[in-house]
Amino acid sequence: MFQHHVLFSNGFQGNTDANARCEVSDPLSFGYQYFAGAIVVFLAGMLASFGNSGFDTCCDIVRRRFVFTIEFLSCDETLIWMSNWVSEHPSSANTRNVSVFSSFRSLGLLRSETDKQQQDHILLPTGWIILKHKNRWILITRSSKPKANHRSLAESSNMRLYVLGGSKQFLLDLLEEAREAYETKKNSRTRIYVADEYSYWNLTSSRMSRPLSTVLTWPLDRSGAVLDDCKRFLEAEQWYASRGIPWRRGYLLHGPPGTGKTSLVSALAGALELPIYVVHLSGPKLTDQSFIETLNGSASRCILLLEDIDAAFRQRNSEDVAGGLTFSGLLNALDGVVAQEGRLVFMTTNHLERLDPALVRPGRVDLMVEFHLCTKEMVSAYLRSFYTDISEEEVAEFVEAVPSGALSIAQLQACFLKHAHTPLKALTEIKSVIREMVGH
Numbered sequence: 001m002f003q004h005h006v007l008f009s010n011g012f013q014g015n016t017d018a019n020a021r022c023e024v025s026d027p028l029s030f031g032y033q034y035f036a037g038a039i040v041v042f043l044a045g046m047l048a049s050f051g052n053s054g055f056d057t058c059c060d061i062v063r064r065r066f067v068f069t070i071e072f073l074s075c076d077e078t079l080i081w082m083s084n085w086v087s088e089h090p091s092s093a094n095t096r097n098v099s100v101f102s103s104f105r106s107l108g109l110l111r112s113e114t115d116k117q118q119q120d121h122i123l124l125p126t127g128w129i130i131l132k133h134k135n136r137w138i139l140i141t142r143s144s145k146p147k148a149n150h151r152s153l154a155e156s157s158n159m160r161l162y163v164l165g166g167s168k169q170f171l172l173d174l175l176e177e178a179r180e181a182y183e184t185k186k187n188s189r190t191r192i193y194v195a196d197e198y199s200y201w202n203l204t205s206s207r208m209s210r211p212l213s214t215v216l217t218w219p220l221d222r223s224g225a226v227l228d229d230c231k232r233f234l235e236a237e238q239w240y241a242s243r244g245i246p247w248r249r250g251y252l253l254h255g256p257p258g259t260g261k262t263s264l265v266s267a268l269a270g271a272l273e274l275p276i277y278v279v280h281l282s283g284p285k286l287t288d289q290s291f292i293e294t295l296n297g298s299a300s301r302c303i304l305l306l307e308d309i310d311a312a313f314r315q316r317n318s319e320d321v322a323g324g325l326t327f328s329g330l331l332n333a334l335d336g337v338v339a340q341e342g343r344l345v346f347m348t349t350n351h352l353e354r355l356d357p358a359l360v361r362p363g364r365v366d367l368m369v370e371f372h373l374c375t376k377e378m379v380s381a382y383l384r385s386f387y388t389d390i391s392e393e394e395v396a397e398f399v400e401a402v403p404s405g406a407l408s409i410a411q412l413q414a415c416f417l418k419h420a421h422t423p424l425k426a427l428t429e430i431k432s433v434i435r436e437m438v439g440h
């Protein structure tokens, strides 16, 4: 994906043309170059950070002639790319003193204490970092200060790169390299944000993306069809705009508990490389206004997940409120003038019949997907995916033992997990569960 980066020049950086002209074509031997390069970059950075007016002049001269500077701000995603790049640079490999940099904090997002997966943290060497990349010496400094935002405990953390003999193109290439490395790392994981009572999004988990093929639907190719629908929508912004249709698409996943509704959303997010933003509508502090603020604070490209929507609202004319959010507040936020465009809105319910028709009318719900208790084909497919070396005879016995529409995949999964290496024991247990269900 092509990204457009804007490099701002500031007074401190001096004339960018001058910087662009000062490509280092150094005749010095490699050993000397290595040493001298490190010293110059180090001095330049020192002068930059601690200079008084006398030093400022020297600093300016050194900078204009030899050094190209770029600053990454904490509010910008480029800081995450660069931090990740630095942490993975071979020069950082043997560092014994590191500081933990949470990429989400840097964007002002508080991480939940419950999720401490190492992969979400970037380990940066402490203090100043000097490294060599593509024959250029780079000095990296970082600074941080508490943010003024009362809702966030986050620190605002900036990073500066001083590149000896750098150029604008060198920095753009570096940035692109850093972005690609970060995207590749990130895209194998799905991020899930949950809104708190202050309409603030907390990253509560970042888990390995679930392959779509691991979610069984009925018919078996239903999940692929839903994915295609999502992709078509995401690519159709222009199509919607040219027809004056709001660029929104709502999905309602309905069916008994444990049949894969949430799993499908999670797998779709992985396939589409989108984060999931979850709002619990029954939160007592949620109001019409805070709900809108919450939605506005989510990423412009994301899956918005409203789970168990029936538990929040039943019939419009009976209980109109769930927590502080009213039914009309929900409808307005979903497709009123304040509604955001370009997002995929997924709602799930176990009780389709309880939903108010206004909530599921086209425009709010454009595609309904029904989830089923296991058909014989689903039992067979799930067995084969779980016990990869199961025999045909055992599959046939299982399929025979489980009546269509009796069990959810979640129930099968629980039993299979108990007997992960002994399918015959799982079969015995399943048979007794079925016997209990039919009452003999």
Ligand SMILES: Nc1ncnc2c1ncn2[C@@H]1O[C@H](COP(=O)(O)OP(=O)(O)OP(=O)(O)O)[C@@H](O)[C@H]1O
Binding pocket: 214, 215, 216, 217, 255, 256, 257, 258, 259, 260, 261, 262, 263, 264, 348, 349, 350, 371, 408, 409, 410, 411, 413
């Ligand atoms: N169709 C399915 N394909 C694969 N796994 C499934 C399926 N249905 C359920 N599971 C497994 O069962 C567990 C529960 O599934 P999930 O949370 O997706 O169900 P749900 O329909 O959203 O349930 P609820 O309505 O109670 O929220 C998960 O661990 C999931 O792996």
